[in-house]
Amino acid sequence: MIKEEALIKVEGLSKKFCRDLKTSLRYGVADVRDELLGRPRKVDLRPKEFWAVRDIDFELRRGECLGLIGHNGAGKTTLLRILNGLIKPDAGRIEIRGQVGALIALGAGFNPILTGRENIYINASVLGLNRKLVDERIDEILDFAGIGEFIDMPVQHYSSGMAVRLGFATAAILIEPDILFLDEVLAVGDIGFTIKCLNRVRELMRTSAVVFVSHSMPLITSFCTRVMVMDHGRTVMDTTEPGVAVNHYYGLVKNKGVVSGSGGAEVMKATLSINGEALEQDDPSIDQGGQVEVTLRIRVSVPGKVRATVFVDDATLSQMLGVPVMDMNGEHIEFGPGEHLVKVPLGALELNAGKYAIMVVIVDTEDGRSICRHQGLLPFRINADRVYWAKFIRSNVSELLPIGNTATGNVESRTT
Amino acid sequence: MTKVTIYSPESSVRRPGLMLREMFADLKSSGELAWRLARRDISALYRQSFLGYLWAFIMPLATTMAWVFLNASGIVRVAETGIPYPVYVLTGTMIWQMFVEALQAPLQQVTMAKTMLTKLKFPRESLILSGMFKWLFNVVIKLIIIVPVLVYFGIEVGSHQFLVPVAILAILIVGTAIGLLLAPLGLLYTDIGRAIPIAAQFAMYITPVVFAMPEGGLTAKLFHLNFMTPLVLNARAWLTGMESVMVPYFIGVSLGAVLLLFVGWLLYRVTMPVLIERMSS
Numbered sequence: 160m161i162k163e164e165a166l167i168k169v170e171g172l173s174k175k176f177c178r179d180l181k182t183s184l185r186y187g188v189a190d191v192r193d194e195l196l197g198r199p200r201k202v203d204l205r206p207k208e209f210w211a212v213r214d215i216d217f218e219l220r221r222g223e224c225l226g227l228i229g230h231n232g233a234g235k236t237t238l239l240r241i242l243n244g245l246i247k248p249d250a251g252r253i254e255i256r257g258q259v260g261a262l263i264a265l266g267a268g269f270n271p272i273l274t275g276r277e278n279i280y281i282n283a284s285v286l287g288l289n290r291k292l293v294d295e296r297i298d299e300i301l302d303f304a305g306i307g308e309f310i311d312m313p314v315q316h317y318s319s320g321m322a323v324r325l326g327f328a329t330a331a332i333l334i335e336p337d338i339l340f341l342d343e344v345l346a347v348g349d350i351g352f353t354i355k356c357l358n359r360v361r362e363l364m365r366t367s368a369v370v371f372v373s374h375s376m377p378l379i380t381s382f383c384t385r386v387m388v389m390d391h392g393r394t395v396m397d398t399t400e401p402g403v404a405v406n407h408y409y410g411l412v413k414n415k416g417v418v419s420g421s422g423g424a425e426v427m428k429a430t431l432s433i434n435g436e437a438l439e440q441d442d443p444s445i446d447q448g449g450q451v452e453v454t455l456r457i458r459v460s461v462p463g464k465v466r467a468t469v470f471v472d473d474a475t476l477s478q479m480l481g482v483p484v485m486d487m488n489g490e491h492i493e494f495g496p497g498e499h500l501v502k503v504p505l506g507a508l509e510l511n512a513g514k515y516a517i518m519v520v521i522v523d524t525e526d527g528r529s530i531c532r533h534q535g536l537l538p539f540r541i542n543a544d545r546v547y548w549a550k551f552i553r554s555n556v557s558e559l560l561p562i563g564n565t566a567t568g569n570v571e572s573r574t575t
Numbered sequence: 576m577t578k579v580t581i582y583s584p585e586s587s588v589r590r591p592g593l594m595l596r597e598m599f600a601d602l603k604s605s606g607e608l609a610w611r612l613a614r615r616d617i618s619a620l621y622r623q624s625f626l627g628y629l630w631a632f633i634m635p636l637a638t639t640m641a642w643v644f645l646n647a648s649g650i651v652r653v654a655e656t657g658i659p660y661p662v663y664v665l666t667g668t669m670i671w672q673m674f675v676e677a678l679q680a681p682l683q684q685v686t687m688a689k690t691m692l693t694k695l696k697f698p699r700e701s702l703i704l705s706g707m708f709k710w711l712f713n714v715v716i717k718l719i720i721i722v723p724v725l726v727y728f729g730i731e732v733g734s735h736q737f738l739v740p741v742a743i744l745a746i747l748i749v750g751t752a753i754g755l756l757l758a759p760l761g762l763l764y765t766d767i768g769r770a771i772p773i774a775a776q777f778a779m780y781i782t783p784v785v786f787a788m789p790e791g792g793l794t795a796k797l798f799h800l801n802f803m804t805p806l807v808l809n810a811r812a813w814l815t816g817m818e819s820v821m822v823p824y825f826i827g828v829s830l831g832a833v834l835l836l837f838v839g840w841l842l843y844r845v846t847m848p849v850l851i852e853r854m855s856s
Contacts, residue, residue: 176852184763187853191759191846193586200584244696245580246852253582264694272619281615284608285697337577 160518165218166255166368167242174212174237174392175204182207184189200249211237213392215251219385221337224369226383226401228408234392235372239263239340242370257337260286260367262360264342264431265326271315275306275325278314282329296332302354304328324352331359339363341371374544376405376513402512402544406444409514409540412474416535424521424531427498430454431517431537438539440442447543447552451505453517458498463525466491469503470518471510472534478518479510479550493524509553513544577766578653581700587845598844601698608697609704617712618704633717635668642668643735650793654787658815662728665813667784669717670746674803675775676713677750680706681843682761682768693854699847700840703755707747714743721814730815742810745825749832755839759846763853782807 177183186205193200204210212234219225226237241248243261268285269278279300283293293300301310304325306317314322341360357378363369364382373379379386379401386404388396388411396407418425431438434447445451459465471480482505484492492501508515516538521531543552621627642664645651656663684706685692692699718739725732725754761767780786781797782804789795796806805825814817819825 183853187763187849188760190849194845194849195586195714195842197586197588199586240693241582244580246850247848248582248584250584253580255582257577257578259580259696261696264690267694268691270615270619274613277615277618280816281611287604287697289607298577312628312654408841438580 163220165220166256167219168252168254169215169217169242169372170252172212172215172238172248172253173202173210174234174241174246174249175208176211176237177205177208179207197221197437202250210392212241212248215394217387217397219338219368219370219513221368222365223385224364224371225371226379226386226404227372228374228379228386228390228404229389230411233389235389236342237368237392238389239342241371243340244556245252255338256403258335259338259340260330260334260336260344260363262327262330262334263340263341265330266322266543269314269322270327272313274312275314275317277302277308278325280331280495281324283333285552286330286333287377288333292333300328300332303332303359305352320349327356331363331542334362334363339367339369340367341373343373376408377548380405380512380544380546381529400544402542402546405512405546406540406542409474409512410444411537412514416533418531418533419423420521420529420532422457423464423523424457424528426455426457426496426519426521426531426533426536428456429517429519429536431539441537442538442540444540444542445508447512447541448509448554451508452502453505454500454502455519456498456500457494457521459494459496459521461523461530462496463497463523464493465521466493466524467501467519467521470520471505471508472516472518473513473550476534479515480505480508508541509551510541511550511552512541512546514538546572588841594844598700598840602700602704605698605701605704608701609708612701613708613712616709628716632720635665635672635717637663638668638785640721649688653785654790656732656787657817660726662725662730662815664785665721665724665785665794666814667807669721670742670807670810671779671782671784673710673714673717673743674746674750674806675772677707677710677747679768679771681751681754681758682771685758685762686768689854692851699844700797703751703840703843709750710747717844728777735816736813738813739757739810742813745829745832746806746810748836749802749828752832752835752839755836755843758839759842759850760847762850769821778803788795 177186186208190200209523215238217225227238229235237246240246242253242255243259243263266278268282270281271283276297279297280290280293283290304310304321304327306321306324309317309321310325314325317325339360360382369382371379371382383401385397385399386401387394388408389406390411395411396402396404430453431445432452432454433441433443433445435450435452437446437454453469455467455468455469467484469482469484470478473479482503484494484501484503516534517536518534519531519536520529520533522529609724624630626633640655640663642651642663646653646660653660681703681716685700688702691697724730757767757771761771778801781794781801783798784807788804788808802824805828808820809822809825811817
């Protein structure tokens with residue numbers, strides 16, 4: 160079989176930006192002059208410039224979906240803007256075969272004074288589609304957007320969610336691209352609408368090559384056939400295993416320990432061990448479901464007694480798991496003044512793939528005062544092939560039962 | 576045959592043939608969008624306004640009243656104009672306003688569409704074209720309103736005004752061409768946008784808008800050199816049924832403006848991607 164030709168070919172793509180506005184405008188004038196004189200672009204950096212995108216290479220075929228992940232400022236959106244032809248590259252080359260569609264900046268071009276219906280036509284025009292096509296599919300758009308009688312009201316009376324829904328519906332229903340660019344557009348509206356969007360995007364993906372920018376790791380692992388991790392404009396990883404890329408991305412997060420509380424106790428040393436083996440390196444990667452223990456060396460310098468709890472925080476610093484430091488009778492272990500070494504089993508960490516850290520909270524048993532709250536201790540990653548839409552992931556084995564077994568109740572449902 | 580698009584750092588002026596083909600292709604596909612954008616802006620503007628279309632007329636009317644008062648009270652003495660002075664000033668200021676609006680349109684259009692420009696890919700020509708549509712709309716309103724005034728002052732209205740569209744077109748082209756040349760720099764530096772109305776104000780006093788053509792001296796020279804003079808004089812002459820004047824200069828300016836418009840278009844086209852990256856997204 161002949162391999163289909165790549166729809167997107169990117170070679171050595173680079174783009175520089177300027178940090179300072181005044182200087183940027185001056186460079187703008189110089190660039191305009193060079194452009195008019197047909198001079199080549201300068202490939203080295205001028206003062207105050209930096210590479211926003213640096214030496215990017217990839218090829219993409221129909222049916223493939225490339226996910227771009229990285230922190231804010233890593234260059235993902237800039238790369239997408241160059242691919243979309245909004246700005247010119249400073250070095251390298253892009254070759255695009257076929258019709259490009261973009262689900263970016265939905266509703267840009269909406270006029271707030273005009274009604275939703277009028278804006279659908281305007282938006283479609285901006286996307287390069289004619290009136291006839293909109294006339295044919297207007298019912299489909301209205302149905303998809305699901306904003307009912309609001310459609311004939313000025314858009315300025317819409318909630319922000321409604322405006323985005325209308326924008327998404329217009330673009331998503333009308334475009335039939337060979338190449339599709341997506342930038343963080345799927346996280347809009349309620350869950351019913353989100354699911355509609357995702358299904359539509361999946362439909363579009365079947366017939367196109369997709370470049371997808373998102374911070375949502377579950378979306379990345381469920382949509383993408385290939386993921387590029389970007390950092391400071393460069394590709395730091397390019398893999399066909401989304402799980403590996405996500406794990407690498409989480410490895411780029413640097414969390415710092417934060418200690419708060421009234422003082423009087425401290426965590427001097429902490430170590431993680433998995434399945435009985437101590438993990439020496441920083442930011443270790445732990446396979447989903449691994450048995451984890453944490454060993455703490457704490458020093459208490461207040462006169463009374465204290466007790467401790469170990470938490471596992473996720474990347475948003477919300478507590479996923481709490482393990483009170485207890486003895487075999489289910490009572491809190493009380494620590495007096497001095498140093499203590501204690502091993503706390505956390506059990507199997509059946510957490511969703513992502514970035515986590517340990518938090519230790521030490522409170523005074525007498526009055527419940529927090530005397531030490533040490534956050535961001537021992538950052539680690541949970542590694543898995545897929546990121547799910549859940550906090551906990553348990554790989555249990557399900558059993559197929561013969562039909563006719565009526566041990567289950569009826570499920571009531573309502574379609575939204 | 577699939578469409579192949581190449582993006583590279585190479586300046587588009589290096590391949591003039593390809594560039595010209597793309598320019599005209601984009602211009603062709605701009606039509607519908609430009610029309611829709613113009614309708615969008617016009618209907619949004621008038622939905623939010625009580626006096627609505629009258630605003631196109633209020634400014635020239637106010638200027639006319641001021642000048643008629645200045646002339647009648649003897650503060651300013653205007654030489655013989657050949658037609659009733661109120662008609663002279665009203666037609667003059669309206670024609671001048673058309674020019675200033677055409678001059679400002681390109682920069683205003685791209686400034687208003689900044690968000691769209693930084694985020695969406697659409698033919699950039701549509702913004703300029705939609706500015707022209709809006710301009711034409713305003714011109715039509717002005718003409719509709721001026722007709723009763725002409726009739727009131729005893730000027731015949733009918734087929735002998737057939738040359739008026741030619742003058743209007745010439746004004747549109749001159750204004751848009753200069754406006755297009757200023758737009759790229761104006762997008763980077765807001766100073767340009769501020770300077771245009773001030774410069775236009777000064778230019779008005781060396782154009783026969785409220786004053787008649789001076790007889791001699793330095794001012795007469797300035798009036799004669801001014802490329803707007805033949806445009807304003809002929810637009811007014813054709814509107815009020817007077818004889819054409821400075822015809823060769825009028826034709827020269829019009830042809831020059833067509834050329835300039837094309838240069839402005841090239842400039843706009845080549846500089847737009849460079850400018851968009853300097854705007855915040």
